[in-house]
Amino acid sequence: MASNGGRMARNLVVSAAMIGFALVACVSDASAQQQERAGRPGEIVVTLLGTGGPEPGTARFGPATLIQAGGLNLLFDAGRGVTVRLYQLGIPAGKGIDAVFLTHYHSDHVEGLPDLWMTGYMFGPFGFRSRPLRLFGPSDGTGSGGAARIAKGLTEAFADDARIRMADEKIPAVATQIDAHDFQADRVVFEEAGVKVTAFAVNHGDLIKPSVGYRVDYGAKSVTLSGDTKFDENLIKFATGTDLLIHEVFATSAKLAELPYMKPVADHHTSPEQAGEVFSRVKPKLAAYTHVILLGVSQDVLVSRTKGTYAAPFQVGDDLMRFEIGDSVASRDGIRSFADIPIRCAGTNP
Known part of the structure; x- marks a missing residue:
C-alpha cells in the first residue's frame, strides 16, 4: 500500500509539473501568436468573435468583434462566449485586451x-x-446609467471572488478593478497609438437609448460597426468611405412578420433590403453581416434579399471570420457549425 501511495504521489507531482510547463508554454506562445495576428504595420485586422443575438446557440455566439490596429486589441461588445472565442485565438482575456467598447446595454451585448x-x-x-x-x-x-454603473454593479456583485483570489492566489488588487468611461455620441471617444475610435448615435428604437455604432480609423484604413440599429442616416454619414462596414441584419418570413409580438422586434433592426441600401450609399470596399438573426428564412434568402438593393460583393459573417484591411480588404472564413469549433490551448493556430 505504501508503495502504491508513493507511486500515486509521484504521478501527481509529475502531472502537476507537466500542467505547469504547459501553462508557461501557452502563455509564451499566446503572446507570439497574438502579435502574429495583429497584421502587418499599417493594417487593421478584424475578427468576428460572435455573430449571433440573444439565442443561446452553439454556432453563433453573442455579439463581439475584435479589432487589432497599432498594436492594440480593442473589443467591441462582449456577448455570450466572448472569452471562449478569444481563448481559441490564443488571445488572453486579461493582458490581451486593451479596451472594451459597448454599443448599448441589451443583455446579449454585455x-x-x-x-x-x-x-x-x-x-x-x-x-x-x-x-x-x-x-x-x-x-x-443623466449620470445614472452607462459603463460606470455596470462597473460598479460588477465589482459589488462579485466582490467575494476578487477578495478570495487576491488573498489566496495573490492576484493584484488593481487587476480586479474596472476603469469605466461614459461618453456622449458623435465624437472621438478613444485615441491611442495612432488608432482613433469615433462613437456615433444610431436608432435602435425610442426606448433603447443610448445606442451607438463605432468607426475605427488607423492611418488611411477604417472599419465601421453599426451596432444594433434600424435604417439610420447618421450611420450612413459616419460610415461613408469606410473600407469595411460590418452591419447587423434581421430577416423574418412573411408569416412570422404578421405575429403581433414580432413587429416591435423587427422595427428595432435592419432588414436585408434596408441593409443593402445602406451598403449602396456607404460604398465600402467590403460589407459584412454580423448579429445575424434569421427567423423562418434561410441564409440563401438573406443573400437574395440583400442583392435586391446591393449589387457589390458582401459577406455573411460567421464566428471567427477574419478581415485584413490593407490596400484591399481580404477575408478568411470562420466556423460554420459547432463541429468546426477548434478547442485547444490558447496560443495555437485556430
Whole structure:
C-alpha cells in the first residue's frame, strides 16, 4: 500500500509539473501568436468573435468583434462566449485586451462581460491582467446609467471572488478593478497609438437609448460597426468611405412578420433590403453581416434579399471570420457549425 501511495504521489507531482510547463508554454506562445495576428504595420485586422443575438446557440455566439490596429486589441461588445472565442485565438482575456467598447446595454451585448473581466484577472494563459479593465460605453445623459454603473454593479456583485483570489492566489488588487468611461455620441471617444475610435448615435428604437455604432480609423484604413440599429442616416454619414462596414441584419418570413409580438422586434433592426441600401450609399470596399438573426428564412434568402438593393460583393459573417484591411480588404472564413469549433490551448493556430 505504501508503495502504491508513493507511486500515486509521484504521478501527481509529475502531472502537476507537466500542467505547469504547459501553462508557461501557452502563455509564451499566446503572446507570439497574438502579435502574429495583429497584421502587418499599417493594417487593421478584424475578427468576428460572435455573430449571433440573444439565442443561446452553439454556432453563433453573442455579439463581439475584435479589432487589432497599432498594436492594440480593442473589443467591441462582449456577448455570450466572448472569452471562449478569444481563448481559441490564443488571445488572453486579461493582458490581451486593451479596451472594451459597448454599443448599448441589451443583455446579449454585455452578458459575456463578467466572464471576460473575472477570467482576465486570474492566472494562466487566459488572464494575467495587471491593470484595470478599461470599459467604454455611451451615457444616457443623466449620470445614472452607462459603463460606470455596470462597473460598479460588477465589482459589488462579485466582490467575494476578487477578495478570495487576491488573498489566496495573490492576484493584484488593481487587476480586479474596472476603469469605466461614459461618453456622449458623435465624437472621438478613444485615441491611442495612432488608432482613433469615433462613437456615433444610431436608432435602435425610442426606448433603447443610448445606442451607438463605432468607426475605427488607423492611418488611411477604417472599419465601421453599426451596432444594433434600424435604417439610420447618421450611420450612413459616419460610415461613408469606410473600407469595411460590418452591419447587423434581421430577416423574418412573411408569416412570422404578421405575429403581433414580432413587429416591435423587427422595427428595432435592419432588414436585408434596408441593409443593402445602406451598403449602396456607404460604398465600402467590403460589407459584412454580423448579429445575424434569421427567423423562418434561410441564409440563401438573406443573400437574395440583400442583392435586391446591393449589387457589390458582401459577406455573411460567421464566428471567427477574419478581415485584413490593407490596400484591399481580404477575408478568411470562420466556423460554420459547432463541429468546426477548434478547442485547444490558447496560443495555437485556430
